Amino acid sequence: xxxxxxxxxxxxxxxxxxxxxxxxxxxxxxxxxxxxxxxxxxxxxxxxxxxxxxxxxxxxxxxxxxxxxxxxxxxxxxxxxxxxxxxxxxxxxxxxxxxxxxxxxxxxxxxxxxxxxxxxxxxxxxxxxxxxxxxxxxxxxxxxxxxxxxxxxxxxxxxxxxxxxxxxxxxxxxxxxxxxxxxxxxxxxxxxxxxxxxxxxxxxxxxxxxxxxxxxxxxxxxxxxxxxxxxxxxxxxxxxxxxxxxxxxxxxxxxxxxxxxxxxxxx
Amino acid sequence: xxxxxxxxxxxxxxxxxxxxxxxxxxxxxxxxxxxxxxxxxxxxxxxxxxxxxxxxxxxxxxxxxxxxxxxxxxxxxxxxxxxxxxxxxxxxxxxxxxxxxxxxxxxxxxxxxxxxxxxxxxxxxxxxxxxxxxxxxxxxxxxxxxxxxxxxxxxxxxxxxxxxxxxxxxxxxxxxxxxxxxxxxxxxxxxxxxxxxxxxxxxxxxxxxxxxxxxxxxxxxxxxxxxxxxxxxxxxxxxxxxxxxxxxxxxxxxxxxxxxxxxxxxx
Amino acid sequence: xxxxxxxxxxxxxxxxxxxxxxxxxxxxxxxxxxxxxxxxxxxxxxxxxxxxxxxxxxxxxxxxxxxxxxxxxxxxxxxxxxxxxxxxxxxxxxxxxxxxxxxxxxxxxxxxxxxxxxxxxxxxxxxxxxxxxxxxxxxxxxxxxxxxxxxxxxxxxxxxxxxxxxxxxxxxxxxxxxxxxxxxxxxxxxxxxxxxxxxxxxxxxxxxxxxxxxxxxxxxxxxxxxxxxxxxxxxxxxxxxxxxxxxxxxxxxxxxxxxxxxxxxxx
Numbered sequence: 001x002x003x004x005x006x007x008x009x010x011x012x013x014x015x016x017x018x019x020x021x022x023x024x025x026x027x028x029x030x031x032x033x034x035x036x037x038x039x040x041x042x043x044x045x046x047x048x049x050x051x052x053x054x055x056x057x058x059x060x061x062x063x064x065x066x067x068x069x070x071x072x073x074x075x076x077x078x079x080x081x082x083x084x085x086x087x088x089x090x091x092x093x094x095x096x097x098x099x100x101x102x103x104x105x106x107x108x109x110x111x112x113x114x115x116x117x118x119x120x121x122x123x124x125x126x127x128x129x130x131x132x133x134x135x136x137x138x139x140x141x142x143x144x145x146x147x148x149x150x151x152x153x154x155x156x157x158x159x160x161x162x163x164x165x166x167x168x169x170x171x172x173x174x175x176x177x178x179x180x181x182x183x184x185x186x187x188x189x190x191x192x193x194x195x196x197x198x199x200x201x202x203x204x205x206x207x208x209x210x211x212x213x214x215x216x217x218x219x220x221x222x223x224x225x226x227x228x229x230x231x232x233x234x235x236x237x238x239x240x241x242x243x244x245x246x247x248x249x250x251x252x253x254x255x256x257x258x259x260x261x262x263x264x265x266x267x
Numbered sequence: 268x269x270x271x272x273x274x275x276x277x278x279x280x281x282x283x284x285x286x287x288x289x290x291x292x293x294x295x296x297x298x299x300x301x302x303x304x305x306x307x308x309x310x311x312x313x314x315x316x317x318x319x320x321x322x323x324x325x326x327x328x329x330x331x332x333x334x335x336x337x338x339x340x341x342x343x344x345x346x347x348x349x350x351x352x353x354x355x356x357x358x359x360x361x362x363x364x365x366x367x368x369x370x371x372x373x374x375x376x377x378x379x380x381x382x383x384x385x386x387x388x389x390x391x392x393x394x395x396x397x398x399x400x401x402x403x404x405x406x407x408x409x410x411x412x413x414x415x416x417x418x419x420x421x422x423x424x425x426x427x428x429x430x431x432x433x434x435x436x437x438x439x440x441x442x443x444x445x446x447x448x449x450x451x452x453x454x455x456x457x458x459x460x461x462x463x464x465x466x467x468x469x470x471x472x473x474x475x476x477x478x479x480x481x482x483x484x485x486x487x488x489x490x491x492x493x494x495x496x497x498x499x500x501x502x503x504x505x506x507x508x509x510x511x512x513x514x515x516x517x518x519x520x521x522x523x524x525x526x527x528x529x530x531x532x533x534x
Numbered sequence: 535x536x537x538x539x540x541x542x543x544x545x546x547x548x549x550x551x552x553x554x555x556x557x558x559x560x561x562x563x564x565x566x567x568x569x570x571x572x573x574x575x576x577x578x579x580x581x582x583x584x585x586x587x588x589x590x591x592x593x594x595x596x597x598x599x600x601x602x603x604x605x606x607x608x609x610x611x612x613x614x615x616x617x618x619x620x621x622x623x624x625x626x627x628x629x630x631x632x633x634x635x636x637x638x639x640x641x642x643x644x645x646x647x648x649x650x651x652x653x654x655x656x657x658x659x660x661x662x663x664x665x666x667x668x669x670x671x672x673x674x675x676x677x678x679x680x681x682x683x684x685x686x687x688x689x690x691x692x693x694x695x696x697x698x699x700x701x702x703x704x705x706x707x708x709x710x711x712x713x714x715x716x717x718x719x720x721x722x723x724x725x726x727x728x729x730x731x732x733x734x735x736x737x738x739x740x741x742x743x744x745x746x747x748x749x750x751x752x753x754x755x756x757x758x759x760x761x762x763x764x765x766x767x768x769x770x771x772x773x774x775x776x777x778x779x780x781x782x783x784x785x786x787x788x789x790x791x792x793x794x795x796x797x798x799x800x801x
Binding site (some may be wrong): 027028029030032033050069070071072102103104105106115186187192193194196236239240241242244245 | 551565574587591785
Binding site for chain 2 (some may be wrong): 031032035040045046048056071074188245248249
């Protein structure tokens with residue numbers, strides 16, 4: 001793969017043209033943002049979590065995004081059923097292990113979840129990714145970072161074990177699949193002052209996975225679009241309130257030249 | 268009824284003056300938007316769903332709005348109890364059958380819900396309305412449309428059977444009560460790129476139903492205010508992010524002349 | 535205590551420097567706003583409510599904020615467990631008794647909640663505070679006000695009985711601890727047209743309580759920052775949509791001179 005602006009924009013155009021149905025089982029905090037970001041990108045979001053219907057919806061979706069942010073037992077049951085149904089129907093599944101490592105319950109549930117079937121993409125910050133396997137790390141809330149070396153090693157192990165792409169997001173995003181890796185250096189520090197932009201990145205991974213079979217390419221394209229949109233929005237904003245607004249406007253209008261001018265990728 | 272700007276604005280002024288309490292049992296995605304839209308219009312929203320207290324709240328509300336977007340069993344129990352309590356106390360009930368037809372569980376629950384008592388207004392898109400009765404239609408997510416002829420026929424049947432107003436929203440909104448019909452052609456395509464504006468329309472139906480006994484008039488006024496506010500907001504916006512912000516500002520400041528200049532109604 | 539701009543800003547700087555972890559168990563309507571306001575202020579919000587993990591999270595937080603807005607039985611269990619764990623670990627707890635008095639179930643649950651252990655701060659409007667003890671008052675929704683004399687008397691009683699600070703917010707905010715009282719007259723009427731700014735005020739109380747041991751000072755500082763930020767935002771806004779955006783931008787950039795120029799406090 002050569003991750004060029006043209007290649008990324010081709011997928012954006014695919015999403016806009018095909019408007020893939022993205023089934024999201026996500027947390028209460030970001031549902032609205034996630035849905036709006038998917039709409040602004042051109043996808044068609046649906047939010048359904050009840051165990052009585054998740055399998056039916058996941059089976060007909062173009063991608064399933066599972067984000068455990070505000071997980072509880074009834075929601076966990078929905079997530080497990082949806083994942084199984086997606087897997088049986090060839091629907092790619094993207095997982096956001098929000099807060100992995102923060103509490104024993106959460107860590108346990110997340111580890112169970114990623115073993116239901118093979119995820120297509122797992123996206124988290126360094127400490128969340130490290131908490132997916134045994135490690136002594138304790139997460140401080142949901143925004144922690146950790147030494148990228150150790151996190152990268154964990155990402156490679158999980159990628160091979162679970163046959164999936166692992167994305168570690170942060171100031172630089174690392175997208176890992178087996179021994180392949182793409183680094184993306186787009187983004188802006190003010191993005192950390194808006195809740196749920198990480199969750200939005202995960203949702204965008206779902207939209208790209210719906211039109212792009214290669215998990216590494218899908219995640220890398222999503223992270224590039226996320227970072228470029230975020231830095232364009234931040235530059236126009238006097239704070240995190242206006243950043244949120246500009247983010248959606250810019251994502252809606254994103255052009256190939258926007259991507260071309262800003263893309264910072266290393267393969 | 269003659270749906271003039273003056274007549275619509277009279278109800279807006281009634282809402283602003285009386286600040287009716289609108290009890291919403293709605294989905295997680297749009298709760299914040301719904302509450303803000305009701306506040307911007309001048310109503311007083313309350314969001315309560317637990318089965319232990321919904322009946323007490325619904326009984327004292329000026330209208331009850333039930334939106335099944337992220338339904339699950341505990342919420343369904345709350346919706347059924349609230350509807351029954353509203354009915355016993357003469358409180359008008361507005362129902363949004365989000366995603367009817369998308370899964371068997373959802374379709375079943377929605378059909379049960381609209382039979383708890385007589386709704387005042389049911390508002391959905393064409394495919395959702397069609398899924399309220401037996402039909403072979405399968406919804407693609409929650410944003411589908413369908414041939415308006417078939418949907419209109421279904422709307423008339425439901426309106427007569429359930430003694431209620433049925434509103435089919437889309438590029439043109441059709442408000443049907445028995446053999447009466449009002450068409451409203453306001454709105455803007457960018458509104459479909461903001462999540463939950465359909466849910467907001469339903470909530471506004473609740474506010475208008477609180478001050479206007481005729482269901483057809485209440486729904487038509489709500490859809491006109493929704494469409495006019497949305498098109499004014501879209502014209503000022505470079506994307507769906509700013510549309511959301513302008514929508515609330517414009518709704519808060521809406522004048523009779525705004526309505527007069529833009530109203531596109533056909534009776 | 536002398537509540538000067540310098541003293542308030544010292545705490546703002548503490549929050550920005552230490553980024554305290556604020557554990558929120560709050561309602562669905564405002565989760566996103568609450569998280570964004572805490573981020574804009576410089577704190578680190580986490581939203582976790584499941585009874586299986588709340589105790590672990592509350593024990594390691596710098597403050598716990600409990601808001602009962604959309605309470606139900608599973609959430610109540612999480613709130614009780616989190617409060618107990620916070621208390622055992624010396625973590626200050628802030629409670630928002632949203633809608634106290636509105637229904638018997640709600641009033642009962644809230645009274646049970648404030649008796650789990652000693653809250654640091656309780657913040658509500660006049661009618662909510664009055665409903666914390668036996669009274670004939672019936673709340674109209676969640677935005678009611680009541681005669682401040684009676685509410686103040688109740689606040690003093692609760693403050694002494696529960697050994698906590700009680701904040702009655704409204705056009706003037708009254709912060710009461712035993713026989714001490716601080717009045718803050720900042721704010722803007724348009725703030726009542728944005729959902730959940732009261733809930734945001736409560737969350738800010740949590741952030742200030744994380745860096746300021748005196749409950750009266752913490753609550754007073756939070757209400758001052760809230761009111762000043764709100765009035766600065768309202769003056770730049772043409773309606774409640776833009777108010778929301780400006781609120782976050784202004785909070786993110788709040789300076790000592792902003793506070794100094796606007797602070798209206800009476801001790």
